[in-house]
Amino acid sequence: MARPSHPKPSFDSVQVGPGRTGPLVVGDLVQLTDTRGNKTTITVRTGAILHTHRGQIPHDALIGLPEGATTMSTRGIAYLVQRPQLDDYVLGMPRQAAVIYPKDAARIVALADLGTGSRVLEAGVGSGALTCYLLRSTGATGRVFSVERRSDFAEQARENVARWFGGLPDSWDVIEGDLAEFTNEQIDQTRLGNGLDAVVLDMLAPWDCLEVADRLLRPGGALVGYVATTTQLSRLVETMRLSRRWTEPRAEESIVRTWHLDGLSVRPDHRMSGHTGFLVAARHMAPGQHAPERKRRPAPGAYGDDYAGPGSNSDSDQTAGSGEPG
Numbered sequence: 484m485a486r487p488s489h490p491k492p493s494f495d496s497v498q499v500g501p502g503r504t505g506p507l508v509v510g511d512l513v514q515l516t517d518t519r520g521n522k523t524t525i526t527v528r529t530g531a532i533l534h535t536h537r538g539q540i541p542h543d544a545l546i547g548l549p550e551g552a553t554t555m556s557t558r559g560i561a562y563l564v565q566r567p568q569l570d571d572y573v574l575g576m577p578r579q580a581a582v583i584y585p586k587d588a589a590r591i592v593a594l595a596d597l598g599t600g601s602r603v604l605e606a607g608v609g610s611g612a613l614t615c616y617l618l619r620s621t622g623a624t625g626r627v628f629s630v631e632r633r634s635d636f637a638e639q640a641r642e643n644v645a646r647w648f649g650g651l652p653d654s655w656d657v658i659e660g661d662l663a664e665f666t667n668e669q670i671d672q673t674r675l676g677n678g679l680d681a682v683v684l685d686m687l688a689p690w691d692c693l694e695v696a697d698r699l700l701r702p703g704g705a706l707v708g709y710v711a712t713t714t715q716l717s718r719l720v721e722t723m724r725l726s727r728r729w730t731e732p733r734a735e736e737s738i739v740r741t742w743h744l745d746g747l748s749v750r751p752d753h754r755m756s757g758h759t760g761f762l763v764a765a766r767h768m769a770p771g772q773h774a775p776e777r778k779r780r781p782a783p784g785a786y787g788d789d790y791a792g793p794g795s796n797s798d799s800d801q802t803a804g805s806g807e808p809g
Contacts, residue, residue, distance in 0.1 A: 569619065600622065618654065678704075682705075725794045740755040
């Protein structure tokens, strides 16, 4: 079945707060789950009908129902009726770019040490999945700055975020541009200033934004990078080490495995949420301070003749030839 279309959301300014509760009303996001566990999320509209291969469900039959109720399709199939949780919403929302999975979003929020009132910047807004988690974590008194180079991605993110929150959160700023090219003047114009609590980099070349992140973060602030490949992972970490403006980076990945539970049949499910990306986390050093050099001995051959990453001889030669500072 094709993913149901949603009407355009309201783009009025709203305050981030607890989700709606009580009986379902027109305009609510509603998740319908059939007896096989298939989930479909719709926006309730007067007179609309959801068409599925298991029958039709009139939207009018949902209005006024409490969450946790059931409704029947025209073919007699029972559907569980609930408002979606954010984890379900981000996996099924319209997208231009791949979304950050809930398992990674949860770790990003934790690694960035976000809470009510935190100020955080994300570079690479994609379809707005992580943005929803950041906004909810920082609350009405926090601030989320989302920097995106592509206007089509930024527009899709605005739509997805507005649909989830019922409007555009007044604690959110979307900035279209390349963070790596931000000047001090642009930083002042976009109200970024300095003293951010966290910076999250979700892009192909996050090492290009380390200098800007160094200017934006408060001492002790968190830097979190999200990359897909081991080559990106290595280059980001080695560039951070070379600058000595960050504490020793920590790298990890999250793998989530659900379980099949039927009486005495208790086993892992055949499918699991495996590798989606690597997370790199570190803390920001105080102005004028540099991280102590590592004393741990690297693995044999880690920085041998074949190594061509940041700080290698070949990297130094390329830097000198381009006229860039080493």
